[in-house]
Amino acid sequence: MFRKDISQFLIDKKNSVVYIASSNKNIDIYFDNIKDEEKNIVKLSDLQDEEEYYKVNYELLEKINLTEKIIILTSLEGLLMHYSLDEETLNLKLGTTLSRKNLIEILERNGYKKNYLVQKRLEFSIRGDIIDIFPLNGENPIRVEFFGDEIDRITHFLISDQKSFEKISSINIYMNRDNSQKLDFLQLLNKLEENRKLDIFLENSEVIQYKLEETILRERARENEFRKLYDEIEKKSQKIEVLKSEGDNQKVKVSNKKDGVKYENLSQIREGDYIIHANYGVGIYLGIQDINGKDHLAIRYADEDKLFVPIEGLNKIERFVVSSGKTPELYNLGRKGFKKRREKLEEDMLKFAKEIVEIQARRALNTGYRFSGDTVWQEEFEEKFPYIETRDQKNAIEDVKRDMESSRVMDRIVCGDVGYGKTEVAIRATFKSVMDGKQVLIVAPTTVLAQQHYERFVERYKDYPITLELLSRLNSDKEQKEIVKKIDSGSIDVIIGTHRVLSGDLKFKNLGLVIVDEEQKFGVKDKEKLKKMKTNVDMLTLTATPIPRTLNYALLGIRDISVIETAPEGRVPVETIFINDNKKEIREAIMKEIAREGQVFYIFNRVKRIEDKLNELKKVLPKFISIDYIHGKMSPKNIKEKLRSFQDGDIDILLSTTIIENGIDIENANTILIEGLDKLGLSQVYQLRGRVGRGKRKGYCYLILDKDKKLGKKASERNESLKEIGEFGGGFKLSLEDMRIRGAGEILGDKQHGALETFGYNLYTKLLQEEVSRIKGDYIEDFETKISLNEEAYLPKTYIEGDERLIIYRRLVDIKSLDELKNIQIELKDRFGDIPKEVLNLLKYLEIKILAKELKIKEIQKIGEEILYKFDNSFVNFEKLMKIIELKEARYSQKDSGLYSNKNILEFLYWYKGEEEKNEKI
The missing domain is CATH 3.30.2060.10 (Penicillin-binding protein 1b domain)
Structure with a gap:
């Protein structure tokens, strides 16, 4: 019987079924095919993880006493486990x-x-x-x-x-009770047979027997128990032979309720961090302190001076990200050193801002081809996408389409973690271009990645008359000449390749779109060639971890950016574990993956010693484990063959240099060990970690520490950042963190070096964006309303603890609209419970501030039983104001530009807002 027929075979059975499969992969296939037909199905596989084991045990508990048909799918691993049937x-x-x-x-x-x-x-x-x-x-x-x-x-x-x-x-x-009765699988079968007819099937018994021997090699102490149990179950089972066949791995369209990013914030200020205040310069953050019933941020400056900043002043404070990595010098509070320095640097920043505005203006004037709206074919094509798009992926797709349909030449970066759907954004953009008769060039840094893209594009376009070709060093001279000729004639719609496609011999008949994957991997000359293409062709860049220069361009509006931070449905976080460089820990990490039928990447970035490392690993591991290696100095053909063997499962462990950093997508490889951390950058480690956990199975990344090597400051910071970074959607955040550790980088040479050193990256970018906005005439001066209500308004420590308080404060300070305020109030109630009086006062204060800012009220002050409102003379016409406000209890004084009222503040503000809007309509 073929594997694809087993699912229907199990569905058709009238009796309950226990099916012992020869591999976990088979179980996953059967489960995916059966789950919609049979609701009472349990799979006992991949149980190395304790959490997964207990979760499955609970599902078994729920099904065991049913009188309806149940299907239990189990591997040998599941067969050898013990189960609780009397848990509370x-x-x-x-x-x-x-x-x-x-x-x-x-x-x-x-x-x-x-x-x-x-x-x-x-x-x-x-x-x-x-x-x-x-x-x-x-x-x-x-x-x-x-x-x-x-x-x-x-x-x-x-x-x-x-x-x-x-x-x-x-x-x-x-409840995870230790005193519960545990049954072996034979006892479980007996229990199942008490109240139902049960069919037991054993798939490919020779394969399972071999797996049993491997298991016994690892657990000699339980050899007799395992052999006896297996022999008894084999006697009760019907043997079934299953062959592999095509069509097993059809993807199922699923919902996406797990949208979201891991709830962490790398830019979060923590006690002891260097921060910079826009008015006072660099200091050290000491935490939140209560002063007269109001929370303040305490900052230490030179000579032990302290500055206490009220929470509403949080927007003037940034984490100090230094470009050189050196320890910053603290400023003196009582002197004008920082103020003078800032005034001098602002002149340089103004000149630089003018350059940026000119670049943006030239870009806006640079008109290109305006693509048509989506065709019926485009809509049909997108419907065939076998997954539900994540929220961020949808937004990125819409951003790209909007750019393509505009007259301006597109220059957009799509940033997203490996496996987050960047390629699908490119596939749709390419389809749109071809629908308008335009050719598309897709450039990748390695032959491996180019080949992967080619295969994916071919698969997605197989039902449409689109011609694709792959061009790289692997093509013979004759093949290359033939492809170049077809590109020139326009008979090729999409050309995918490596650096080879940037050679001067390629001439396009009608090029409309260039897509560059992982631009940072290309050399200076190749980047120059790509830059020239931007002048009249739409450009789309895909990256998981953008380099500082790319980030700078995006953050300053020189290039557009779409960030995909949403994890796909079913994605399980990759767990990062630090281990020591010793044989026992390395063997244990590898054997855990082999035991769950998985494969392993081992990163060793030294070509000359890679064969020695291969022999070292062979001595550590059992002989039945297959190991091979690849590195960048091998021929592309040899690399491709070995990768194919690894993908086919013929190799258990692939020892490799960082050549696998991009373009390797092997779902069964879910453990990676990385040696030589001190020689790798933060983004590089993150990219390598992204090679595992790309399917539904949990991925593990083991970072090997050399206990004899003392870590430098940057290496220590990098390791701490890897611990802090979220498992999901961290690539973009990690690039920002990499900038902090390795240096912020420059946009136009050394012109802004002094400003970066003085302000740090975060404040520098903020100030520069303000200057750009001023020159363009769209900067709105921040209007601040002074509010004195004599009410306690803060987040009590008893309500929100630790770093989370500052995170919430930062979010509250950044609120711009009443809708945002309403949403965060709902979230506070949901996450932290009933909102105490002090927090309600804080929310009311923010509501008043939002309204007062909109109405250009300069000050609101409570005096006795009355409220004084002071209006800004530069914005408000008082004659007009008095015509709108006809309150008997209100008094107006020209002297202090004030209006006195004994009405409730919010009631008055909403009333005045409504009257002003009414008056404007008239």
């Missing part, structure tokens, strides 16, 4: 009584650990009346809110943004 569950239900104290005791007793923000299974957090729990069962953590001792609300929430997304009325939480 804790039922949480709306309206029931359960004290928070008792719930916490139950959780702790059953192995749950307390953390401020829940990030993984077996964690819980307490924030006021809210307890967040990530149980072993279920896909997402839950949020339980109490009213006294009554459960008032239960929701699922996302790890990515910590926000609730689904209300539920009850849930059973699986």
Whole structure:
């Protein structure tokens, strides 16, 4: 029987089924094909991870007592595990009584650990009346809110943004008890046969027998137990032979409810960080301090002077990102050193801002081809995409289409982590270009990546009359000449290649779009050739970790950027683990992956010693494990053949230099070990880590530390950043962090070196953008309203703790609209519970500030029982103002430009806003 027929075979069976598969891959295929037809299906595979094991055990518990048909898919691994059938569950239900104290005791007793923000299974957090729990069962953590001792609300929430997304009325939480009875698989079968007819199938018994021997090699102590158990189960089973066949791996279109980015913030200011205040210069952040019932940021300057900045002044403070990596000098508060320095540098920045505006103006005048709107074919083609687009991916696609349909020449960067859907953005842009009869050039830095793109494009375009060719060093001279000739005649629509396509012999009949993948990998000469193409052809650049110069261009508006930060549905985070450079730890990391039928990348970036490293690994590992190596000095043909063998599963471990950094996409390779960290940049390590965890299985990245080598400051910072960076969507953030560690880089030579050194990257960019806006005439001076209400308005430590307070403060200060304010109020209630009076006062203060800014009110001050409103003379016509405001209780004084009223502040502001809008309409 063919593998593709097994799924239907299992669906057609009337009895319940236990199916023992010869590989986890087969189980995944059967499960994906059966799950929509049979709801009572459990797969016992890939159980090396303890969390996954308990989750599966819970699913088994739910199904075991059903009288309906159930299907259990298991591998040998699942066969050798023990299962609990008498575990207790804790039922949480709306309206029931359960004290928070008792719930916490139950959780702790059953192995749950307390953390401020829940990030993984077996964690819980307490924030006021809210307890967040990530149980072993279920896909997402839950949020339980109490009213006294009554459960008032239960929701699922996302790890990515910590926000609730689904209300539920009850849930059973699986308790991880150590004293529960454990059954082996034979006992489990006997239990299943008590109340149902059961068919047991054993797939490819010879393969499973071989896997058993491999397992016994690793666990000699349990050899007798394993052999006896397997022999008994084999007697009860019907043998079935299964052959591989095409059509097994059809992709299923799935929903995308897990949109979001890991809830971390690399630019977050932490205690002890160097910061820069726009008015006072560089200091050291000491944390938040309460002064007269109001939170202030404490900053230490030279001579132990301290500056206390009220929270509303947060927008004047940035983390100090130094371009040279050296320790910055603290400024003196009582002197004018920073002020003088800033005034001098602002003259240079003004000149530079004018240059930027000129570049932008020239770019705006540079008109190109205006592509047509989407055709019926385009819509049909996009419908065939086998996945649901993520939110960010949709936005990037729309950005590119909008650029192409405009008369301005496109120069857009699409930045997104490996596997986040950048290629699909390029595929759609290419299709749009071809629909208008325009040719497309796609350039990749390596033959491997070019080949991968070619295969993907061919697969997506197979139903359409689009001609594609691949051009690289692998083509013979004759083939290259033939392809060049076809490009010139216009008979090739899409040409994909490496540096070879930038040779002077390529002449296009009607080139409309150039797509560059990982531009930073190209040399200076190639970049110059690409730059010349930008003058009249739309340019799209794809990158996972943009270099500082590219980031600078994007952040300053010289180039456009779309960032894809949303993880695709089903993507499991890659876990980063630091290990020591010793045989035991390296062997253990590799064997864990081999045991789950996976493959391993081992990064060793020294060509001369790579064969020695191969022999070292062979001595450490069992003989049945296949190892081979590749490096950049090998012929492209040889590299391609070895990669193909690795992809086909003939090689278990691929020892490689950093040549695999781009373009290698092997779903079964989910462990990578990286040696020689001190020689690699942060972005490079991140790119390499992206080679694993590209499918549904969890990926592991082991960073090997040389215990005999002392780490320098930059290396230590890089390692800390790798620990802090989120598992999802971190490439763009990591590029910013790489800039901090390795240097910010320059845009136009050394012209702004002094400004970067003085202001740091963040403040420098902010000030430069302000200058650009002023020159262009679209800068709006920040209008500040002074508000004195004598009310306590802050975030209490008892409500929000630690670094999270500053994150929330920063978000509150950055709020620009009433809608944003409303959304964050909903989020605060959801995540931290009932909002205390001080926080409500803070939200009211922000609401008043937003309205007052809009109405150009300079000051609002509470005097006794009355409120004084002072209006800005430069914006407000008081004669007109008094015609609008006809309040008996309001008094107006020309002397202080003030209006006195005893009305509620918000009531008055909303009323005045409405009257002003009415008056404008008249």
